[in-house]
Every structure is written in C-alpha cells, then in structure tokens.
Amino acid sequence: MYKNLAAALAAACFFSPVFSQTKAPAEPVKAGFVYVSPITEAGWTRQHDEGRKAVEAALGAGVKTTFVENVPEGPDAERVIRDLAATGHKIIFTPSFGYMEPTLKVAQDFPGVKFESITGYKQSANVATANARYYEGRYLAGIAAGRMSKTGVAGYVAGFPIPEVLQGINAFTLGMRSVNPQAQVKVVWLNVWFDPPKERDGAMALFNQDADVVAFHTGSTAVMVAAQERGKLAVAYHSDMRRVGPDAQIVAVTHQWGDYYTARVRAAQNGTWKSGNVWGGVKEGMIRVGDFGSKVPQAVQQEVLARQKDIAAGKLHPFQATRTAVRDNEGHEVIAKGQTLGDAQILGMNWLAEGVVGKLTR
Template sequence: MYKNLAAAFAAALLSLPATSQPPPPLKIAWVHVAPLTPAGWVRQHEEGREAVQAALGQRVQTRSVENVPEGADAERVIRDLAQQGYGLIFTPSFGYMEPTLKVARDFPQVKFESITGYKTAPNVATANARYYEGRYLAGVAAGRMTRTHVAGYVAGFPIPEVLQGLNAFTLGMRSVDPAAQVKVIWLNTWFDPPREREAAMTLFNQQADVVAFHSASTAVMAAAQERGKLAIAYHSDMRFAAPDAQLLAVTHHWGDYYTRRARQVLDGTWKPQQFWGGVRDGMVKVEHFGPRVPPAVRDEVLARQRDLAAGRLNPFAGPIQDNRGNPVVPPGRALSDERILGMDFLVEGVQGTLGK
C-alpha cells in the first residue's frame, strides 16, 4: 500500500508543470577613455547607460570602466569584460576601434558596439552621431555674437569626426559673418585640463572672443568665464562651470540608441549595423543658451535646427573651398556621407593646418 502511495505521489510530482526560472540578466559594459566628470563625453555615455538600466530593469546588469587609455590597456580591459561574461560591450572612443575588433575575433558570442569607429565585423557594430550638425548651429550663434570676427577652436586629434565639427562650425559662422576666421590649436589628447585651459587662453590672446572645443573637460569653459569671453559647451550643459560665458551647448544623447540595441540583443534581433544619427534622430541638439544671448539669436539658431531636422538645411552644401583655395564642393552639390566620414581638409576661414 505504502509503495503504491509513494509511486502515486512521485507520479503526481512529475506531472506538475516545471517552475520556469527567469533567464539571467544580460551583462552590458561600457569602456570610457576619460574619467567620469559632471559634464562631457563620458558623462553623456554614462547617462546612456543609466537610461538602459532604468528602461530594462532586472533584464540587464550594467557597469562601466572609466579612464582607460587607448591601445594595449583598452584591449586588456575589453578582453577582461568579455571573459567575465558580458554579452554586450560598448567602446565609445575612436582609438578603441582596433582593440575592439581584435577582442571580438576571440569572442564571437559577444556583441560589441564601436562608438565613433567605422569598421564592422560579424559581432561588431558601429555607431556615431552627426555632431557636425550641432557645430554648424553653434557657428551661427558665434557669428552673431563675435565682435572681433575671430573664434578659437581647441581640438583633440585631426581625425574626420573632429574635422567635421571644426569645418561645420566655421561654415556656420561664416554664413552670417563672411569675414569670420577660426583659429585652431591641436592638443593631440582628449583629456588634459591644464593644456585645454592653456590653449583657450592662447586663443583669447589672439583676438578670439568666442571659443569652441573638442576635448573632454570643462577647462575651456572655465577659461572663458575667467576672461569674460564666450564659449560653446560640448557634449553637456556646462553652465555650472561657466554661468556667464556659455553661449550655448551642443549636446548629444545616447539613451535611446543604447536601449534599442540592448533590447535587440535580448530578443535575438541584434545585427552589426552602421548607424549615424543626428538632429533628426534626437541624438544631437543645441540648447541651454546662456544669459548673454539675445532672443533673436536664439530664435534664429533654433529655426535652423528645425531646418536641419526637416532636411531643408545641409551644413556641407556647396559652394565650399578649402583653406588653401581649392574647390571642394561646387554650387548646387553637397558632400556625400562617404566624403564627410573621410574628411581630410580644412575649409576656407580656418587658420591652421591638419596637425599630426
């Protein structure tokens, strides 16, 4: 009798539906080229990470590693993350492209996103934003606000992304101030606050009364505040560092893109695409105008931003010539995306060379 009861009980247990366990969370990592600060490149990507965690909750587990130099250190960190079981790894720096590709070959089951890179692989996607659209709009504001007809530009490296921004800024400025000149200083680094500040001070001493920059700290903004000049914030709103000096901020926003790509890994639809978003996609904006900007200037810039979003304005529409007098884009034509992505020239109005 007892044997029969035991057998019946065992059979009943076997017939019960199995309790389904939720799948383990997707582990997602970001590798950052500079320290996490209150504003700047790393801050914007960290806000993107936070947006992913907030949107996907327990389905994901996110972390970031900051201040990782490009090169061998980047490869070591990326490889270590892959070995720890991270299934999606974002590497937001141009110099991380080759290390990312190298590690990806050894971890085909891991998805990688090379942010600002351009080389893909079966498990490596690339993404970037059309920052140059915001730079063009900032140039319009600078052209309206300058009194010396000279702007300065503190730049990291002469790679296409930086040249796009420098050239678009100059074209935007000269669209409202044909006499405007833009002086550039190359840093050959992304993050070095003392050198960023020194470069800004040098440009102010060379008659620039407004500066823009493509580096990762708020040092240029603070220098403008100190000297009573104007500056274009980049990546983030930087009024906390330059409450009187900020002309406007060119900001970028990664939360929607990162969340979309994480969802695609979770549902099995991720593919190694190449994505390049801009004002139309909400990835790039000009906003956070400073107190010295007249309403008419703000309204003009925002109107051009709407034109960009609607496709009515192209910053690289001809005629354009380089700063040595050579024609680049004839009237009635515009640079193709391929040519923009490989930009290797400086437009008329830029005082400087491509650097090293």
C-alpha cells in the same frame, strides 16, 4: 532603431499533474561600457554614462551594467575589453575612436559577444559601429557664435586632426560665416582627447589672439571654465556646461546616447541584434543644440532653433554650397556651387575651410 523594441518576455509557467511552479526569471543581460576618461560632471564620457543610466532605467532588472573608466587607448583598452568579454558580458560598448582595433581583436576571440564600436568605422559579424553627426550641431553653434562674437574671431581647441574633428571645425566655420562672412576661426591642436590643463592652456592662448568665443573638441569642461574666468564666451560640447560657465556658455551641442544604447541592449537581450552602422544626427535625436546662456538674445536663440528644425527636415545641410562654391583655406574648391557633400566625402574629410586659421598636423 530609436523607438522602444518589444517589451521583455514574461516569465513562463510550468504545470504538471502533481504541482505547478514558475520558472526562475531569466538572468539579466550584462552590458559593459569602457570609458576613455574619468566620469566628470560634463563632457564626452559623462554623456555616454548618461546613456548607460538610460539603459538601466528602461530595462530595470533585465539588465546589469558595468563600466570601467579612464582606460587609455591601446593595450590597456584591449585588456579591459577582453576582461569584460570573459566575465559574461553579452554586449560591450567601446566609445572612443582609439578603441576600434582592440575591439575588433577581442571580438574575434569572443564570437558570441556583441560589440558596439562607437566612433569606429570597421565592422564584423559581431562588431557594429555607430556615431553621431556632430557636425550638424557644430554648424548651428557657429551661427550662435557668429551672432555673439564682437571681434569676429573664434577659437577652436581640437584634439586630433581626424575627419570627425575636421568636420566639426569646418561646419562651425561655415555656420559662423553664414552670418558673418569675414569671421575667422583659429585652431589649436592638442593631440590628446582629455587633458584639462592642456585644454585650458589652449583656450587661454586663443583668448590672447583676439578670440572672444571658443569651441572645443576635447573631453573636459576646462575650456568652458577658462572662458568663464576670462569673461569670454564658449560653446559647450557633449554636455550642458552652464554649471561651470553660467556667464560664458552661449549654447551647448549635446549628444544623446540613451535611446540608441537601450535599443541595442534590448536587441542583444532578445536575439535580434545585428551588426551594421548607424550615423544619426538632429533628425534621429542623437544630436541636439540648446541650453542657451543668459547672454544670448531671444532672436539669436530663435534663429538657431529654426535652423535646427531645417536640418531635421532636410532643408539645410552644413556642407552644401548654395550661393557660391566652398573653398578650403588654401584656395582650392572643395564643394562646387550647387553641390552637397555625400556621406563618403564627409567621412573622409581632410581639409580646413576658408576662414580657418591653422594647418592640418599630419
């Protein structure tokens, strides 16, 4: 899935007794991308647009990409997806959880078009799903935060309490407490993915509650900018954000979509595309932790990178109870000693780990 597929077919030649001519090259495959926010200098949408650019770089004249940015989840998304399907796009990527249902609805009316519901979980004959194991990067970032925090209190600016976000909060907390067992993570829920002023306000509120390092699951750089202004630390998400937080960034959890997108467009191009589900992480190259800030000691960098190698090799799992059972923040055992959560349990996560200060908003 993540290696180059077969090279594009060479143009065929037709010969007749009277003349010879080369067939016109095949039309480039049209690939559409729908983005939930504007394309900013870093963040969720930026990483998906980098994936789109990687497709263009890999396939050249064999592909023509189109993107529509800042499309709200809901009826507007269905309109945009339908318009792309109706205008000859052979494969359409819809990278936002709230695009799942509109994607499925449009796909029913365009059985010849391939759809990629990124972060969705419902498939059909012409709708595939894909996501990344963000929680692996979150655990590693938690180790860095645990080593760097002086107060032992971290903040977390979160969008919505869906399993993907809970996985990240819990993995971050478990990573942090693996090096500082008394660490706390305070959560602020925004109930929005992209709203820079609200993201900033959430970060500022956490800094006022003794958090000296923050992580976030939102779409802009606002939290990193706030940390830079307050002289605090932050974990970059989606993209490297050192440009806006040169002193604040300790590490970045980055998403790498280029190889996946390229492979899927190639498959649509050569007729090998099939529906299915991909959930890739550090091992598959879809999640990477690095881009350390200048304040992070070499020893901490080496520790985080070593644990990243352990995850890639299957030696470390963020949701594994090795020495003691893992409990939620209400005292219930959620991972028995010696046990590791399976994918189904991770995908259905509905609890907050011990050490998290906050409650689920239902």
